[in-house]
Each structure stands twice: as C-alpha cells, then as structure tokens.
Amino acid sequence: MHRISIETVQDDTSLRAWAEVVDAADVWGVTSFEDIRYLREVQAGRVDYVLRLEGVPVGAAFVRQPGGDGGTPCAVAGIWVLGEHRRHGLGTRLHRALSAHARGLGMEGLEFEAYESQEGALRYLGNRGYKEVARHVELVLELDGLPMPEVCPPPGITFTTREGRDDLLPGMYQVALEAIPDMPVDEADEVGTFEEWRASDIDRPIHTPDLTFVALHGAEVVGYAVLQRARRGVAFHSLTGVKRAWRGRGIASALKRAQIAGAKKAGFKRLVTENVVGNAPIRHLNEVMGYRPLPGAIVFRGPLL
Structure with a gap:
C-alpha cells in the first residue's frame, strides 16, 4: 500500500x-x-x-x-x-x-484547460461530465534562421518599449478597455479596474517591460503588445491590442514584427501564440507571418466531485 x-x-x-x-x-x-x-x-x-x-x-x-x-x-x-x-x-x-x-x-463547478494532444486528460474530463466551452488555436514561430524583421510603424505612429515608462500605463489601460471586450469569444475576460488590469496584465514577472511594445500617436497610446518570458527558449504572445479608431492601419502587424525582432534579440528560439478559433483577422495575420499550428487548447467546465 x-x-x-x-x-x-x-x-x-x-x-x-x-x-x-x-x-x-x-x-x-x-x-x-x-x-x-x-x-x-x-x-x-x-x-x-x-x-x-x-x-x-x-x-x-x-x-x-x-x-x-x-x-x-x-x-x-x-x-x-x-x-x-x-x-x-x-x-x-x-x-x-x-x-x-x-x-x-x-x-458550482470547475473550469479546466487541456490540450488536444492530451488524450488521457480529454478522456478523464469527458467521463466526468465536463463539456467544451471554448477552443484556442496554438501557433508557433521558429526563430532560428528567421531573418530579422524590419519594423516600420505606419505613418504618424512611433513605437517605444514600456521600460522606464510607467507614464504610459493609463493610456495602455484605455487600449485594453476597448481591445479585450472586442475579442470574439462568448465570455470575454473582464478588464477590471486599472489596479486589477495592472496586476494581471502588466506587473507579472514574466511581463518584462523591455518586451512590451507601445504604439504612440504623439502622446496618445493607440496600441500595445506584450511578450511573456517563458522557459526553454520560448516566449509567449500576450495581448496585442489597438484602439478601435486606429484599427486597419497596420499597427497590429507592425507591433507583431517588433515582438519578433525583440524576441530574436533577446535570444529566444520559439514564439508561441494562442488565438480563439473565431478570431479570423489575427489568425490570418499570424499565418502570413509564418506561424504554424500546434495542437490547440480546449476549455472545459463541469461539476464538482
């Protein structure tokens, strides 16, 4: 025993x-x-x-x-x-x-995430009455041998990192208030108060300022993108968001190129991103940039034991 x-x-x-x-x-x-x-x-x-x-x-x-x-x-x-x-x-x-x-x-229940490749976990959850509520596409970009991308913000837009620029946080929060609710999911994440957003999306140790890129029009923050430092040479894309009035001008794709360049300079080997299945624009952008699919992640909800 x-x-x-x-x-x-x-x-x-x-x-x-x-x-x-x-x-x-x-x-x-x-x-x-x-x-x-x-x-x-x-x-x-x-x-x-x-x-x-x-x-x-x-x-x-x-x-x-x-x-x-x-x-x-x-x-x-x-x-x-x-x-x-x-x-x-x-x-x-x-x-x-x-x-x-x-x-x-x-x-009244629990929410778990499991990957399509985890057959045992999927079977376990299914046998206990758990149902799929969301599905995310995982994509990877191999950085070894990839040419350093040219980062060219659209006319009138400048890029900076968040390093030493806490003055940008209120403007970034305004971007989050528009970008996060606009995600094409059944239950979009709550942005919360400025303090809650900062605690979850900015101040985590993996969200390092030198890999947080901010798009500016003059002094106005119009978009931003965050990379998460992971292990084993991997970095993860966190939110890439642009204000509604500034979308469709190439800001998101330029921010993505800045992230790729930043990850290469920092010595990462792979970039991984996760997109909800219904987010066709960002999935198309990632595919154009050379990201390739991996087994996706599935969110399940079910009863307490």
Missing part, C-alpha cells in the same frame, strides 16, 4: 515542489517560480496543492475564484500528475480536493 498525502502549499519549499511537478508534467511547463509566487498573491481565493507518493512530489493542482464580476459560478483549476504515475487515481484525489475548496467558495 503506497503512502499518499496531499498538502496545501504554505511556503516557498512546497511551492518549489509544486513548480517542479508542473514544469515536468505540463505541455509548456512553468514560466518561473517567481511568477507562480506572484500569482498566488494576486489571484483571489487561490489554493495550491502538492500530492506526494512515499514523500516524493508527483502531483500538483490549484484552484481559484473566476475573474470578473459575474457569469458562471465556476472556479478555475488545474491538475498535473507526472506521466509515470497517471491512471492510478492520483488526479482524482486532487480533483476531490479542488472540488471541496471550490464548494467552500460557493462555486
């Missing part, structure tokens, strides 16, 4: 164990220990768990309250189990722990 225990993450030692499991089990791995620690501070009601088998960490999970002010009472969650320990009920044990905490938060 194996000795199995589930502990709530309380300190950096247990959090490092959590991060090591996720880094080994996740499709992309953990961006950084510092980023996970930051998320624990800003995400409401978040709890992280480590599952140990004979004292060795082999599973990890988290659950937190959903963002926004309303919508479905469904907590956001994640479960990871090291490959050699799957199909032995360990994920279900973590699922029960997540369900108990979510129930205490007044939630």
